[in-house]
Structures are given as structure tokens and as C-alpha cells.
Amino acid sequence: xxxxxxxxxxxxxxLRVVLGVCGGIAAYKSxxxxxxxxxxxxxxxxxxxxxxxxxIAPLTFQALSxxxxxxxxxxxxxxxxxxxxxxxxxQADFLLVAPCTANSMAKYxxxxxxxxxxxxxxxxxxxLAIAPxxxxxxxxxxxxxxxxxxxxxxGVHVFGPAAGEQACGEIGSGRMLEPFEIVLELxxxxxxxxxAGKKILITAGPTFEAIDPVRGITNRSSxxxxxxxxxxxxxxxxxxxxxxxxxxxxxxxxxxxxxxxSARQMHAAVFTxxxxxxxxxxxxxVADYGIKNPSLSKQKKQEGQPAGLNMEFELNPDILAEVGxxxxxxxxxxxxxxxxxxxxNLDEYATRKLASKKAHFIVxxxxxxxxxxxxxxxxxxxxTEAPIRLExxxxxxxxxxxxxxxxxxx
Numbered sequence: 001x002x003x004x005x006x007x008x009x010x011x012x013x014x015l016r017v018v019l020g021v022c023g024g025i026a027a028y029k030s031x032x033x034x035x036x037x038x039x040x041x042x043x044x045x046x047x048x049x050x051x052x053x054x055x056i057a058p059l060t061f062q063a064l065s066x067x068x069x070x071x072x073x074x075x076x077x078x079x080x081x082x083x084x085x086x087x088x089x090x091q092a093d094f095l096l097v098a099p100c101t102a103n104s105m106a107k108y109x110x111x112x113x114x115x116x117x118x119x120x121x122x123x124x125x126x127x128l129a130i131a132p133x134x135x136x137x138x139x140x141x142x143x144x145x146x147x148x149x150x151x152x153x154x155g156v157h158v159f160g161p162a163a164g165e166q167a168c169g170e171i172g173s174g175r176m177l178e179p180f181e182i183v184l185e186l187x188x189x190x191x192x193x194x195x196a197g198k199k200i201l202i203t204a205g206p207t208f209e210a211i212d213p214v215r216g217i218t219n220r221s222s223x224x225x226x227x228x229x230x231x232x233x234x235x236x237x238x239x240x241x242x243x244x245x246x247x248x249x250x251x252x253x254x255x256x257x258x259x260x261x262s263a264r265q266m267h268a269a270v271f272t273x274x275x276x277x278x279x280x281x282x283x284x285x286v287a288d289y290g291i292k293n294p295s296l297s298k299q300k301k302q303e304g305q306p307a308g309l310n311m312e313f314e315l316n317p318d319i320l321a322e323v324g325x326x327x328x329x330x331x332x333x334x335x336x337x338x339x340x341x342x343x344x345n346l347d348e349y350a351t352r353k354l355a356s357k358k359a360h361f362i363v364x365x366x367x368x369x370x371x372x373x374x375x376x377x378x379x380x381x382x383x384t385e386a387p388i389r390l391e392x393x394x395x396x397x398x399x400x401x402x403x404x405x406x407x408x409x410x
Contacts (some may be wrong), residue, residue, distance in 0.1 A: 006180055007396045009187040010235065017186075018088060020097035020117045022104045023051025026133035028174040030098055031056065033179040034064040034247045042336070045088060046070070047117050049104075065196070073116035084116060089124040096186060097121070098159070099133030099176045100146050108156070109147040129189060131155035131182050136172030175339040184235070184253045187386035192405055194407035200238045202230050202255075202278040203270060203284035203319065205245035206285075207263045211311065212295040219285050222372040223247035224395050225258030225339070226283035230255040232399035240308065243269045245284055263287050263316035268321055274326070274334075279406065280321045281337045283363075285371075289313040324358030334408060336360050341367040345357060350381050360409065363402060 017037055021030045030046075037044050046061040047070045058069035070084055089095065097104065097117070104118070110129070113119045121128060130151065137380040139146060139161060152158055160177040177185065204226020210215045227249050230242040232252035242255045243266055251257040257272075257394050260266045263286045274280065292314040320338045327334040338359045340350040343366065350364035362381045372374050380402065 006040070006183060007025075007042060007394060010400060011185070011190040012037070012087035012106060012183070012187055014043065015041075015190060016043045016091060016093040017339045018045045018047060018092040018120065019061075020053040020100075020120065020132075021046060021048045021056070021098055022097060022101045022117070023049050023053075023055060024099045024101050024133050024176075024310065025055060026099035026345065027055040027181055029051050029176060031060050031064060033098060034061060036179050036183045037186075039063065039180045040187075045091070047088065049115050049117050052250075053174070059278050059339055061194060070116060074121060079118050083281045089120050089126070092126050093130045094126055094186065094190065095120065095124050095181070096131070097129070098131035098182055101131075101148075102134045102141075104238055105130065105144065105147045107130065109150045123268070126187065127155075127157065129159055129186065129187075131159045131176050132161045132174070133176035134161075134174045136167055136170050139174035149240065157185070157189050181319065184231075185203060187239070188235050188254070191237070194240035195233060195236045195279075195403070197276045198238045199241070199276050200230075200233045200279045201241050201243070201270065201273055202233070202281045203225055203243045203245075203266060203286070203343075205247040205249075207245045207266055207286050207287045207316075208261045209263065209287050209290040210253045210294045211259070211291050212297065212299050212300045217245075217287065217291070219287070221245075221285035221341075223249050223284075224372070224374065225370070225376060225399070226281075228250050228395040228399040229403070231279055232396060232403055236400075236403060236410065237280075241273050243273075243284070255275060260323060261317070263290055264307075267317045267319050267322075270323070274323065277334060279335045279337070280340075282321050282323065283339045284319075286319055287316055290316045309397065316395055318357075320357045320359065327360075329360055335406070337406065338362050340364045341370060346379065347381075350379070354381050359408065 022026050034044050043151045044065045046065055047065055061069045101354040107118050108121050111120050159182055161173055162177050163173045164173055164175050165171050205223030206219045206221040230240050231252040245257045254285045258269050260269050285386040292312040323335050338357055338358045340353045340362050342349045346364045350362045364379045374390055376395050376398045378390045378398050380388040
């Protein structure tokens, strides 16, 4: 499972979130959700239904959020003006209900309200998102699906649900998303969408060129930059397809993932999906050469055999050059971005690559500083502008900064 610790995501710091918790077994996950939101810098106010308190105690949320938890629509204090559904909602930038039961969804869809959280939903003047959580048959019930469609038509964000094993033992759709997934969905919901409606195709990681079924030739690329770009592009509204060589990284949330091994497999995957792409970003460290006729069995060391293996190499297809050539001939626009990881003479080699590959942009960095590192220092080259140098920062931040520049052209 993906680590629950997330990098700092854009748009969440100081975001005032009212978290509604409905009565369901998934309510236990909401405690972790509060923790992750607080770590992102959100101000979190928890509101629970009476049913939710049967699954998890309000004190848990109070300890995590640092604020009293609201349950009753009938305030007991003398200093309260008696309108918590108004007062709480007016202090929110975003109302998130997680978990959201089938019963609550039905009430939200039809405007019914018989508890504090329902009234908050009706009285809000901020965006609303729900994270459904219920049995698979409840989720697939036609009434539930009608309610979801109505809520989406009303502009409500629906985060999930996921499919998998449920608390009842049945398997199917209806599971609440994991807390880190809800945080990512929230970040996407509040982020600007310069790439809304755009399809972005990204390559990432190394390639692996087989010598035999056991051995192969690869490189030190970790895939971190390409994966960060895929995550950042999804957060900015894009439909993302990531073609990745072998890495140890979890798949970026929201991206369509295609895993390959060799340069030729990567080439095939790219050109299978390129026709629909609006933007191609070639981050992968693709091997220039592959092994001609790799052995079908493991090559054994023989007594008296001279040191070393005799291998015959062949030139791999140049994915970036072919994409650049195709873009220049295609009727529908395709923006082409390549990466140049060099060990020296970065400006010279990146500028040369920009011209030879017919790319619209080349992103340059020094391999000795970038490969496998968590930080990056990028330079953006184009045929019409002076190089744009980005400061050294995390790869997700670098990806966000790079995409901000590309959004003006894609």
C-alpha cells in the first residue's frame, strides 16, 4: 500500500475544512484523514452525526483537530446564538463528508435535513464533497446511483468509492477511499485546472534491456521526476497516462499506469496512446542500445572461458525524435517536451537536443545531481525564449513549476 505520508500539496495550507462524519464502519478511517489534513496545514472542524458516535468517539477527533466536535443541532451553551448550522458553515472554505452513507446521500440529493450535519450541507455557501462508504449492493442500487447522479449534476464532488473487500465480507464497489486518496482528491478539487480536458502522456523511469532471462542492462533513473509530473498534472485537471519502466515507486494516484521493461516496449506503448494526447513529456531515461538476440536461457560461467560476455548491440528506436517528427505533421496540436540529463555542458547539449528532436521544450538537469535524488534543479529550454532556470526544490514542486510554464503553451 502507498505510504500515508504525503508531500505538501498545493492549495491545502490554511484551507478551512469542515469534516462531516456519518455513521458507518469506515468512520474509523476519518481519524487518519483528520491527521493528514492537519499535516497539510488545513484548519479542520469535525461535525458528527449521532450514529457516527457509535463507531468512534468525538474525543478522538477533538484530540486530533484541537477543536470541540459538534454533534447536536441543539447547542447547550448560553453563549451560542443557536445557529450552529449557519455559524459553522460560514467559517468553512470546503465541506467534506467522509464517510458519507447511502442514507445521507439520499437526504443531500433531495434536500432533507434532520440533524446538524444535514443542515450544514443545506446551509453551506462553500463547495461540498462526499466520500461514499456502503455495501456493494447498496452502492449498486438504482436509487443510490440516481442520487449520485443528481448530486454530481448539482456540482457536488464525489470522491470514490473504491472497490475491494468490505467489512461485511463481500467484495465490490462501495469502500471509502483511503484517507491519503481523499486528501489528494481534495487537493485536486481546490486546485486551478489549466489542464482540464487535456490528455497528457508521460514516460518515466529507466528501461531494462535483457541479456538473458536473468541479466540485463539498465541505468540509475529512479522515475521520481516522471511520477511527480504525472501526479502534478492530475492535480491540475489532466487525464494522465504514465508509461513507466521498472521502478520501486507507487503509482501516482489518478494516473493510468502502463508498465514496460524495454525501450521497444516503451516505444510501442507510447505510440499506442499518442494519437489522443495533447501533451507528451518524455522523462524516461531510455536506453540508446538494446541487446541483439538476447539469450533465451541464463548464460553460465564456463571454466576457462575468457572474462566478459560477448554481446551484440542494436540501436533502439528514438521515441522523442519520432514523437517530435509526428507532432510536426499532425493536424491536431501536440506539444512535445523532452528531458536531457547531462553530466556537463548542459546548455549546449540541451539546446542541441531541442533542435535535433524537433521538441517544443527540453528540460535539462545535471544527472549527477538528479538521478535518484528527492530534489531537482531544472532548466527549461525553448526555441523562442531564453532558458528559464527553476530553483532547487522537491520534485513535486519542480513538476508544479514546470507545468505552470507549459500550461501557457499546451
